[in-house]
Amino acid sequence: MVKLIIDGKEVIAEEGQTVLQAAQEAGIYIPTLCYHHEVKPYTACRLCMVEVTKGKRTRFVTACDYPVAEGMVVRTNTDKIQRCRKLIIELLLAQCPGLPRLQELAERFGVEKVRFSKGESDCILCGLCVRTCQEVVGLSAIGFEGRGFTRRVCTPFDEASDPCILCGACAYVCPVDAIPVEEVDGYRVMERWHKRSKLVACSKCGRYFMTEDELRLLKEKTGLPEESLRLCMDCR
Ligand code: SF4
Structure with missing residues:
Protein backbone atom coordinates (compact mmCIF):
# COMPACT_ATOMS: atom_id res chain seq x y z
CA MET A 1 0.00 0.00 0.00
CA THR A 78 -5.10 25.43 -6.51
CA ASP A 79 -5.55 28.81 -8.24
CA LYS A 80 -3.24 27.73 -11.05
CA ILE A 81 -5.20 24.52 -11.61
CA GLN A 82 -8.49 26.37 -11.58
CA ARG A 83 -7.14 28.79 -14.23
CA CYS A 84 -5.84 25.89 -16.29
CA ARG A 85 -9.22 24.06 -16.16
CA LYS A 86 -11.09 27.22 -17.09
CA LEU A 87 -8.86 27.67 -20.13
CA ILE A 88 -9.38 24.04 -21.19
CA ILE A 89 -13.16 24.39 -20.89
CA GLU A 90 -13.06 27.68 -22.78
CA LEU A 91 -11.09 26.07 -25.62
CA LEU A 92 -13.49 23.13 -25.76
CA LEU A 93 -16.44 25.51 -25.81
CA ALA A 94 -14.84 27.45 -28.64
CA GLN A 95 -14.57 24.20 -30.59
CA CYS A 96 -18.07 22.92 -29.65
CA PRO A 97 -20.22 25.89 -28.57
CA GLY A 98 -23.54 24.07 -28.80
CA LEU A 99 -22.92 21.24 -26.35
CA PRO A 100 -25.12 21.52 -23.22
CA ARG A 101 -22.78 19.27 -21.20
CA LEU A 102 -19.89 21.66 -21.87
CA GLN A 103 -22.05 24.66 -21.04
CA GLU A 104 -22.91 23.05 -17.68
CA LEU A 105 -19.21 22.48 -17.03
CA ALA A 106 -18.45 26.09 -17.97
CA GLU A 107 -21.04 27.30 -15.48
CA ARG A 108 -19.69 25.05 -12.76
CA PHE A 109 -16.12 26.29 -13.29
CA GLY A 110 -17.00 29.93 -13.76
CA VAL A 111 -16.17 30.31 -17.46
CA GLU A 112 -18.16 33.41 -18.36
CA LYS A 113 -17.09 34.10 -21.92
CA VAL A 114 -15.23 32.45 -24.76
CA ARG A 115 -12.43 34.62 -26.13
CA PHE A 116 -11.55 32.40 -29.10
CA SER A 117 -13.24 32.10 -32.46
CA LYS A 118 -16.02 29.56 -32.42
CA GLY A 119 -16.22 26.34 -34.36
CA GLU A 120 -19.28 24.23 -34.93
CA SER A 121 -18.24 20.75 -33.93
CA ASP A 122 -20.25 18.56 -31.59
CA CYS A 123 -17.31 16.28 -30.74
CA ILE A 124 -14.56 17.08 -28.25
CA LEU A 125 -12.27 14.38 -29.74
CA CYS A 126 -11.76 12.66 -26.41
CA GLY A 127 -11.70 9.31 -28.23
CA LEU A 128 -13.66 7.55 -25.50
CA CYS A 129 -16.06 6.09 -28.08
CA VAL A 130 -13.19 4.78 -30.22
CA ARG A 131 -11.38 3.26 -27.25
CA THR A 132 -14.56 1.69 -25.84
CA CYS A 133 -15.38 0.09 -29.18
CA GLN A 134 -11.84 -1.33 -29.38
CA GLU A 135 -11.07 -2.22 -25.78
CA VAL A 136 -14.47 -3.13 -24.33
CA VAL A 137 -16.61 -4.29 -27.25
CA GLY A 138 -13.60 -5.79 -29.06
CA LEU A 139 -14.39 -4.17 -32.42
CA SER A 140 -12.88 -1.25 -34.30
CA ALA A 141 -15.98 0.03 -35.98
CA ILE A 142 -15.04 3.72 -35.68
CA GLY A 143 -11.78 5.65 -35.59
CA PHE A 144 -10.05 9.01 -35.92
CA GLU A 145 -9.50 10.59 -39.29
CA GLY A 146 -7.53 13.69 -40.29
CA ARG A 147 -5.26 16.01 -38.35
CA GLY A 148 -5.50 19.35 -36.62
CA PHE A 149 -8.73 21.23 -37.29
CA THR A 150 -10.03 18.51 -39.60
CA ARG A 151 -9.57 15.69 -37.12
CA ARG A 152 -12.78 13.82 -36.38
CA VAL A 153 -14.24 10.49 -35.34
CA CYS A 154 -16.03 8.61 -38.09
CA THR A 155 -16.69 5.26 -39.70
CA PRO A 156 -14.35 4.05 -42.48
CA PHE A 157 -15.11 6.08 -45.66
CA ASP A 158 -18.08 7.62 -43.84
CA GLU A 159 -20.13 4.59 -44.70
CA ALA A 160 -22.03 2.14 -42.53
CA SER A 161 -19.28 0.28 -40.73
CA ASP A 162 -19.55 -3.49 -41.19
CA PRO A 163 -18.19 -4.43 -37.77
CA CYS A 164 -20.56 -2.08 -35.88
CA ILE A 165 -23.23 -4.10 -34.04
CA LEU A 166 -25.11 -1.01 -32.79
CA CYS A 167 -24.52 -2.02 -29.19
CA GLY A 168 -24.59 1.66 -28.16
CA ALA A 169 -21.56 1.36 -25.86
CA CYS A 170 -19.88 4.31 -27.60
CA ALA A 171 -22.97 6.46 -27.03
CA TYR A 172 -23.18 5.38 -23.39
CA VAL A 173 -19.65 6.57 -22.58
CA CYS A 174 -19.68 9.78 -24.64
CA PRO A 175 -19.14 12.52 -22.02
CA VAL A 176 -20.99 15.15 -24.07
CA ASP A 177 -23.91 13.04 -25.35
CA ALA A 178 -22.85 13.53 -28.95
CA ILE A 179 -23.82 10.07 -30.25
CA PRO A 180 -27.59 9.71 -30.51
CA VAL A 181 -29.18 6.25 -30.46
CA GLU A 182 -32.79 5.91 -31.52
CA GLU A 183 -35.19 3.01 -31.66
CA VAL A 184 -37.66 3.50 -34.50
CA ASP A 185 -40.17 1.01 -35.95
CA GLY A 186 -38.33 -2.02 -34.62
CA TYR A 187 -34.86 -0.78 -35.62
CA ARG A 188 -31.99 0.69 -33.62
CA VAL A 189 -30.61 3.66 -35.53
CA MET A 190 -27.26 5.41 -35.07
CA GLU A 191 -27.17 8.16 -37.69
CA ARG A 192 -23.69 9.22 -36.68
CA TRP A 193 -22.38 5.82 -37.84
CA HIS A 194 -24.79 5.66 -40.81
CA LYS A 195 -26.20 2.43 -39.54
CA ARG A 196 -29.43 0.73 -38.50
CA SER A 197 -30.12 -2.79 -37.35
CA LYS A 198 -33.35 -4.67 -36.73
CA LEU A 199 -34.15 -5.18 -33.06
CA VAL A 200 -34.57 -8.70 -31.71
CA ALA A 201 -37.54 -9.39 -29.43
CA CYS A 202 -37.16 -11.83 -26.52
CA SER A 203 -38.82 -15.09 -27.54
CA LYS A 204 -40.50 -15.31 -24.12
CA CYS A 205 -41.53 -11.80 -23.00
CA GLY A 206 -41.48 -10.09 -26.42
CA ARG A 207 -39.35 -7.15 -25.26
CA TYR A 208 -36.77 -5.78 -27.70
CA PHE A 209 -33.39 -6.34 -26.10
CA MET A 210 -30.62 -6.44 -28.72
CA THR A 211 -29.95 -5.90 -32.41
CA GLU A 212 -29.63 -8.60 -35.05
CA ASP A 213 -25.98 -7.58 -35.48
CA GLU A 214 -25.37 -8.18 -31.77
CA LEU A 215 -27.09 -11.56 -32.03
CA ARG A 216 -24.94 -12.50 -35.03
CA LEU A 217 -21.75 -11.63 -33.15
CA LEU A 218 -22.87 -13.47 -30.02
CA LYS A 219 -23.60 -16.57 -32.07
CA GLU A 220 -20.16 -16.41 -33.69
CA LYS A 221 -18.36 -15.84 -30.37
CA THR A 222 -20.21 -18.34 -28.18
CA GLY A 223 -21.31 -21.02 -30.64
CA LEU A 224 -24.55 -21.30 -28.63
CA PRO A 225 -27.82 -22.19 -30.39
CA GLU A 226 -29.78 -19.16 -31.55
CA GLU A 227 -32.90 -20.10 -29.53
CA SER A 228 -30.99 -19.72 -26.25
CA LEU A 229 -29.58 -16.34 -27.30
CA ARG A 230 -33.00 -14.99 -28.23
CA LEU A 231 -33.98 -14.88 -24.55
CA CYS A 232 -33.47 -11.58 -22.66
CA MET A 233 -31.51 -11.57 -19.39
CA ASP A 234 -34.73 -11.55 -17.32
CA CYS A 235 -36.19 -14.57 -19.08
CA ARG A 236 -33.01 -16.68 -19.20
S1 SF4 B 1 -22.33 0.95 -31.47
FE1 SF4 B 1 -20.87 0.32 -33.06
S2 SF4 B 1 -19.26 1.87 -32.96
FE2 SF4 B 1 -20.43 2.03 -31.06
S3 SF4 B 1 -19.30 0.70 -29.59
FE3 SF4 B 1 -20.94 -0.54 -30.48
S4 SF4 B 1 -19.94 -1.56 -32.21
FE4 SF4 B 1 -18.59 0.16 -31.64
Missing part, protein backbone atom coordinates in the same frame (compact mmCIF):
# COMPACT_ATOMS: atom_id res chain seq x y z
CA VAL A 2 1.03 3.61 -0.60
CA LYS A 3 0.39 6.57 1.68
CA LEU A 4 -0.06 10.00 0.11
CA ILE A 5 -1.72 13.31 0.84
CA ILE A 6 -4.47 14.66 -1.40
CA ASP A 7 -5.79 18.13 -0.59
CA GLY A 8 -4.47 17.81 2.95
CA LYS A 9 -6.15 14.44 3.52
CA GLU A 10 -4.15 11.30 4.17
CA VAL A 11 -5.07 8.67 1.59
CA ILE A 12 -4.05 5.03 1.42
CA ALA A 13 -3.90 3.76 -2.15
CA GLU A 14 -2.90 0.51 -3.78
CA GLU A 15 0.44 0.24 -5.54
CA GLY A 16 -0.10 0.91 -9.26
CA GLN A 17 -3.23 3.00 -8.80
CA THR A 18 -3.38 6.38 -10.44
CA VAL A 19 -3.83 9.66 -8.58
CA LEU A 20 -7.33 9.90 -10.05
CA GLN A 21 -8.33 6.45 -8.79
CA ALA A 22 -6.92 7.20 -5.33
CA ALA A 23 -8.76 10.54 -5.21
CA GLN A 24 -12.04 9.01 -6.39
CA GLU A 25 -11.83 6.28 -3.75
CA ALA A 26 -11.18 8.94 -1.11
CA GLY A 27 -14.23 10.91 -2.29
CA ILE A 28 -12.17 13.79 -3.71
CA TYR A 29 -13.56 15.22 -6.95
CA ILE A 30 -11.27 15.70 -9.93
CA PRO A 31 -13.10 16.64 -13.15
CA THR A 32 -12.63 14.46 -16.23
CA LEU A 33 -14.08 14.18 -19.71
CA CYS A 34 -11.97 11.64 -21.59
CA TYR A 35 -11.56 9.19 -18.69
CA HIS A 36 -13.54 6.01 -18.12
CA HIS A 37 -12.41 3.30 -15.70
CA GLU A 38 -13.07 0.55 -18.29
CA VAL A 39 -10.54 1.85 -20.84
CA LYS A 40 -6.90 2.89 -20.78
CA PRO A 41 -6.23 6.57 -19.95
CA TYR A 42 -5.69 8.74 -23.00
CA THR A 43 -5.03 12.19 -21.43
CA ALA A 44 -6.83 13.95 -24.28
CA CYS A 45 -8.86 16.51 -22.35
CA ARG A 46 -6.31 17.30 -19.59
CA LEU A 47 -9.11 18.45 -17.33
CA CYS A 48 -7.86 16.18 -14.55
CA MET A 49 -4.63 18.20 -14.24
CA VAL A 50 -3.36 18.32 -10.63
CA GLU A 51 -0.27 19.62 -8.86
CA VAL A 52 2.01 16.91 -7.50
CA THR A 53 4.95 17.35 -5.12
CA LYS A 54 7.45 14.51 -4.74
CA GLY A 55 10.46 15.39 -2.60
CA LYS A 56 11.53 18.90 -3.64
CA ARG A 57 9.93 18.77 -7.07
CA THR A 58 6.46 20.10 -7.88
CA ARG A 59 4.87 19.58 -11.29
CA PHE A 60 1.56 19.53 -13.10
CA VAL A 61 0.43 16.10 -14.22
CA THR A 62 -2.72 14.45 -15.52
CA ALA A 63 -4.27 12.54 -12.61
CA CYS A 64 -5.82 9.87 -14.84
CA ASP A 65 -2.49 8.28 -15.79
CA TYR A 66 -0.08 9.43 -13.07
CA PRO A 67 0.78 6.67 -10.58
CA VAL A 68 0.61 7.24 -6.84
CA ALA A 69 3.86 7.17 -4.86
CA GLU A 70 4.70 7.00 -1.18
CA GLY A 71 4.80 10.44 0.45
CA MET A 72 3.44 12.24 -2.61
CA VAL A 73 1.48 15.43 -1.98
CA VAL A 74 -1.32 16.20 -4.43
CA ARG A 75 -3.28 19.42 -4.75
CA THR A 76 -6.34 19.22 -6.96
CA ASN A 77 -7.76 22.70 -6.76
Whole structure:
Protein backbone atom coordinates (compact mmCIF):
# COMPACT_ATOMS: atom_id res chain seq x y z
CA MET A 1 0.00 0.00 0.00
CA VAL A 2 1.03 3.61 -0.60
CA LYS A 3 0.39 6.57 1.68
CA LEU A 4 -0.06 10.00 0.11
CA ILE A 5 -1.72 13.31 0.84
CA ILE A 6 -4.47 14.66 -1.40
CA ASP A 7 -5.79 18.13 -0.59
CA GLY A 8 -4.47 17.81 2.95
CA LYS A 9 -6.15 14.44 3.52
CA GLU A 10 -4.15 11.30 4.17
CA VAL A 11 -5.07 8.67 1.59
CA ILE A 12 -4.05 5.03 1.42
CA ALA A 13 -3.90 3.76 -2.15
CA GLU A 14 -2.90 0.51 -3.78
CA GLU A 15 0.44 0.24 -5.54
CA GLY A 16 -0.10 0.91 -9.26
CA GLN A 17 -3.23 3.00 -8.80
CA THR A 18 -3.38 6.38 -10.44
CA VAL A 19 -3.83 9.66 -8.58
CA LEU A 20 -7.33 9.90 -10.05
CA GLN A 21 -8.33 6.45 -8.79
CA ALA A 22 -6.92 7.20 -5.33
CA ALA A 23 -8.76 10.54 -5.21
CA GLN A 24 -12.04 9.01 -6.39
CA GLU A 25 -11.83 6.28 -3.75
CA ALA A 26 -11.18 8.94 -1.11
CA GLY A 27 -14.23 10.91 -2.29
CA ILE A 28 -12.17 13.79 -3.71
CA TYR A 29 -13.56 15.22 -6.95
CA ILE A 30 -11.27 15.70 -9.93
CA PRO A 31 -13.10 16.64 -13.15
CA THR A 32 -12.63 14.46 -16.23
CA LEU A 33 -14.08 14.18 -19.71
CA CYS A 34 -11.97 11.64 -21.59
CA TYR A 35 -11.56 9.19 -18.69
CA HIS A 36 -13.54 6.01 -18.12
CA HIS A 37 -12.41 3.30 -15.70
CA GLU A 38 -13.07 0.55 -18.29
CA VAL A 39 -10.54 1.85 -20.84
CA LYS A 40 -6.90 2.89 -20.78
CA PRO A 41 -6.23 6.57 -19.95
CA TYR A 42 -5.69 8.74 -23.00
CA THR A 43 -5.03 12.19 -21.43
CA ALA A 44 -6.83 13.95 -24.28
CA CYS A 45 -8.86 16.51 -22.35
CA ARG A 46 -6.31 17.30 -19.59
CA LEU A 47 -9.11 18.45 -17.33
CA CYS A 48 -7.86 16.18 -14.55
CA MET A 49 -4.63 18.20 -14.24
CA VAL A 50 -3.36 18.32 -10.63
CA GLU A 51 -0.27 19.62 -8.86
CA VAL A 52 2.01 16.91 -7.50
CA THR A 53 4.95 17.35 -5.12
CA LYS A 54 7.45 14.51 -4.74
CA GLY A 55 10.46 15.39 -2.60
CA LYS A 56 11.53 18.90 -3.64
CA ARG A 57 9.93 18.77 -7.07
CA THR A 58 6.46 20.10 -7.88
CA ARG A 59 4.87 19.58 -11.29
CA PHE A 60 1.56 19.53 -13.10
CA VAL A 61 0.43 16.10 -14.22
CA THR A 62 -2.72 14.45 -15.52
CA ALA A 63 -4.27 12.54 -12.61
CA CYS A 64 -5.82 9.87 -14.84
CA ASP A 65 -2.49 8.28 -15.79
CA TYR A 66 -0.08 9.43 -13.07
CA PRO A 67 0.78 6.67 -10.58
CA VAL A 68 0.61 7.24 -6.84
CA ALA A 69 3.86 7.17 -4.86
CA GLU A 70 4.70 7.00 -1.18
CA GLY A 71 4.80 10.44 0.45
CA MET A 72 3.44 12.24 -2.61
CA VAL A 73 1.48 15.43 -1.98
CA VAL A 74 -1.32 16.20 -4.43
CA ARG A 75 -3.28 19.42 -4.75
CA THR A 76 -6.34 19.22 -6.96
CA ASN A 77 -7.76 22.70 -6.76
CA THR A 78 -5.10 25.43 -6.51
CA ASP A 79 -5.55 28.81 -8.24
CA LYS A 80 -3.24 27.73 -11.05
CA ILE A 81 -5.20 24.52 -11.61
CA GLN A 82 -8.49 26.37 -11.58
CA ARG A 83 -7.14 28.79 -14.23
CA CYS A 84 -5.84 25.89 -16.29
CA ARG A 85 -9.22 24.06 -16.16
CA LYS A 86 -11.09 27.22 -17.09
CA LEU A 87 -8.86 27.67 -20.13
CA ILE A 88 -9.38 24.04 -21.19
CA ILE A 89 -13.16 24.39 -20.89
CA GLU A 90 -13.06 27.68 -22.78
CA LEU A 91 -11.09 26.07 -25.62
CA LEU A 92 -13.49 23.13 -25.76
CA LEU A 93 -16.44 25.51 -25.81
CA ALA A 94 -14.84 27.45 -28.64
CA GLN A 95 -14.57 24.20 -30.59
CA CYS A 96 -18.07 22.92 -29.65
CA PRO A 97 -20.22 25.89 -28.57
CA GLY A 98 -23.54 24.07 -28.80
CA LEU A 99 -22.92 21.24 -26.35
CA PRO A 100 -25.12 21.52 -23.22
CA ARG A 101 -22.78 19.27 -21.20
CA LEU A 102 -19.89 21.66 -21.87
CA GLN A 103 -22.05 24.66 -21.04
CA GLU A 104 -22.91 23.05 -17.68
CA LEU A 105 -19.21 22.48 -17.03
CA ALA A 106 -18.45 26.09 -17.97
CA GLU A 107 -21.04 27.30 -15.48
CA ARG A 108 -19.69 25.05 -12.76
CA PHE A 109 -16.12 26.29 -13.29
CA GLY A 110 -17.00 29.93 -13.76
CA VAL A 111 -16.17 30.31 -17.46
CA GLU A 112 -18.16 33.41 -18.36
CA LYS A 113 -17.09 34.10 -21.92
CA VAL A 114 -15.23 32.45 -24.76
CA ARG A 115 -12.43 34.62 -26.13
CA PHE A 116 -11.55 32.40 -29.10
CA SER A 117 -13.24 32.10 -32.46
CA LYS A 118 -16.02 29.56 -32.42
CA GLY A 119 -16.22 26.34 -34.36
CA GLU A 120 -19.28 24.23 -34.93
CA SER A 121 -18.24 20.75 -33.93
CA ASP A 122 -20.25 18.56 -31.59
CA CYS A 123 -17.31 16.28 -30.74
CA ILE A 124 -14.56 17.08 -28.25
CA LEU A 125 -12.27 14.38 -29.74
CA CYS A 126 -11.76 12.66 -26.41
CA GLY A 127 -11.70 9.31 -28.23
CA LEU A 128 -13.66 7.55 -25.50
CA CYS A 129 -16.06 6.09 -28.08
CA VAL A 130 -13.19 4.78 -30.22
CA ARG A 131 -11.38 3.26 -27.25
CA THR A 132 -14.56 1.69 -25.84
CA CYS A 133 -15.38 0.09 -29.18
CA GLN A 134 -11.84 -1.33 -29.38
CA GLU A 135 -11.07 -2.22 -25.78
CA VAL A 136 -14.47 -3.13 -24.33
CA VAL A 137 -16.61 -4.29 -27.25
CA GLY A 138 -13.60 -5.79 -29.06
CA LEU A 139 -14.39 -4.17 -32.42
CA SER A 140 -12.88 -1.25 -34.30
CA ALA A 141 -15.98 0.03 -35.98
CA ILE A 142 -15.04 3.72 -35.68
CA GLY A 143 -11.78 5.65 -35.59
CA PHE A 144 -10.05 9.01 -35.92
CA GLU A 145 -9.50 10.59 -39.29
CA GLY A 146 -7.53 13.69 -40.29
CA ARG A 147 -5.26 16.01 -38.35
CA GLY A 148 -5.50 19.35 -36.62
CA PHE A 149 -8.73 21.23 -37.29
CA THR A 150 -10.03 18.51 -39.60
CA ARG A 151 -9.57 15.69 -37.12
CA ARG A 152 -12.78 13.82 -36.38
CA VAL A 153 -14.24 10.49 -35.34
CA CYS A 154 -16.03 8.61 -38.09
CA THR A 155 -16.69 5.26 -39.70
CA PRO A 156 -14.35 4.05 -42.48
CA PHE A 157 -15.11 6.08 -45.66
CA ASP A 158 -18.08 7.62 -43.84
CA GLU A 159 -20.13 4.59 -44.70
CA ALA A 160 -22.03 2.14 -42.53
CA SER A 161 -19.28 0.28 -40.73
CA ASP A 162 -19.55 -3.49 -41.19
CA PRO A 163 -18.19 -4.43 -37.77
CA CYS A 164 -20.56 -2.08 -35.88
CA ILE A 165 -23.23 -4.10 -34.04
CA LEU A 166 -25.11 -1.01 -32.79
CA CYS A 167 -24.52 -2.02 -29.19
CA GLY A 168 -24.59 1.66 -28.16
CA ALA A 169 -21.56 1.36 -25.86
CA CYS A 170 -19.88 4.31 -27.60
CA ALA A 171 -22.97 6.46 -27.03
CA TYR A 172 -23.18 5.38 -23.39
CA VAL A 173 -19.65 6.57 -22.58
CA CYS A 174 -19.68 9.78 -24.64
CA PRO A 175 -19.14 12.52 -22.02
CA VAL A 176 -20.99 15.15 -24.07
CA ASP A 177 -23.91 13.04 -25.35
CA ALA A 178 -22.85 13.53 -28.95
CA ILE A 179 -23.82 10.07 -30.25
CA PRO A 180 -27.59 9.71 -30.51
CA VAL A 181 -29.18 6.25 -30.46
CA GLU A 182 -32.79 5.91 -31.52
CA GLU A 183 -35.19 3.01 -31.66
CA VAL A 184 -37.66 3.50 -34.50
CA ASP A 185 -40.17 1.01 -35.95
CA GLY A 186 -38.33 -2.02 -34.62
CA TYR A 187 -34.86 -0.78 -35.62
CA ARG A 188 -31.99 0.69 -33.62
CA VAL A 189 -30.61 3.66 -35.53
CA MET A 190 -27.26 5.41 -35.07
CA GLU A 191 -27.17 8.16 -37.69
CA ARG A 192 -23.69 9.22 -36.68
CA TRP A 193 -22.38 5.82 -37.84
CA HIS A 194 -24.79 5.66 -40.81
CA LYS A 195 -26.20 2.43 -39.54
CA ARG A 196 -29.43 0.73 -38.50
CA SER A 197 -30.12 -2.79 -37.35
CA LYS A 198 -33.35 -4.67 -36.73
CA LEU A 199 -34.15 -5.18 -33.06
CA VAL A 200 -34.57 -8.70 -31.71
CA ALA A 201 -37.54 -9.39 -29.43
CA CYS A 202 -37.16 -11.83 -26.52
CA SER A 203 -38.82 -15.09 -27.54
CA LYS A 204 -40.50 -15.31 -24.12
CA CYS A 205 -41.53 -11.80 -23.00
CA GLY A 206 -41.48 -10.09 -26.42
CA ARG A 207 -39.35 -7.15 -25.26
CA TYR A 208 -36.77 -5.78 -27.70
CA PHE A 209 -33.39 -6.34 -26.10
CA MET A 210 -30.62 -6.44 -28.72
CA THR A 211 -29.95 -5.90 -32.41
CA GLU A 212 -29.63 -8.60 -35.05
CA ASP A 213 -25.98 -7.58 -35.48
CA GLU A 214 -25.37 -8.18 -31.77
CA LEU A 215 -27.09 -11.56 -32.03
CA ARG A 216 -24.94 -12.50 -35.03
CA LEU A 217 -21.75 -11.63 -33.15
CA LEU A 218 -22.87 -13.47 -30.02
CA LYS A 219 -23.60 -16.57 -32.07
CA GLU A 220 -20.16 -16.41 -33.69
CA LYS A 221 -18.36 -15.84 -30.37
CA THR A 222 -20.21 -18.34 -28.18
CA GLY A 223 -21.31 -21.02 -30.64
CA LEU A 224 -24.55 -21.30 -28.63
CA PRO A 225 -27.82 -22.19 -30.39
CA GLU A 226 -29.78 -19.16 -31.55
CA GLU A 227 -32.90 -20.10 -29.53
CA SER A 228 -30.99 -19.72 -26.25
CA LEU A 229 -29.58 -16.34 -27.30
CA ARG A 230 -33.00 -14.99 -28.23
CA LEU A 231 -33.98 -14.88 -24.55
CA CYS A 232 -33.47 -11.58 -22.66
CA MET A 233 -31.51 -11.57 -19.39
CA ASP A 234 -34.73 -11.55 -17.32
CA CYS A 235 -36.19 -14.57 -19.08
CA ARG A 236 -33.01 -16.68 -19.20
S1 SF4 B 1 -22.33 0.95 -31.47
FE1 SF4 B 1 -20.87 0.32 -33.06
S2 SF4 B 1 -19.26 1.87 -32.96
FE2 SF4 B 1 -20.43 2.03 -31.06
S3 SF4 B 1 -19.30 0.70 -29.59
FE3 SF4 B 1 -20.94 -0.54 -30.48
S4 SF4 B 1 -19.94 -1.56 -32.21
FE4 SF4 B 1 -18.59 0.16 -31.64
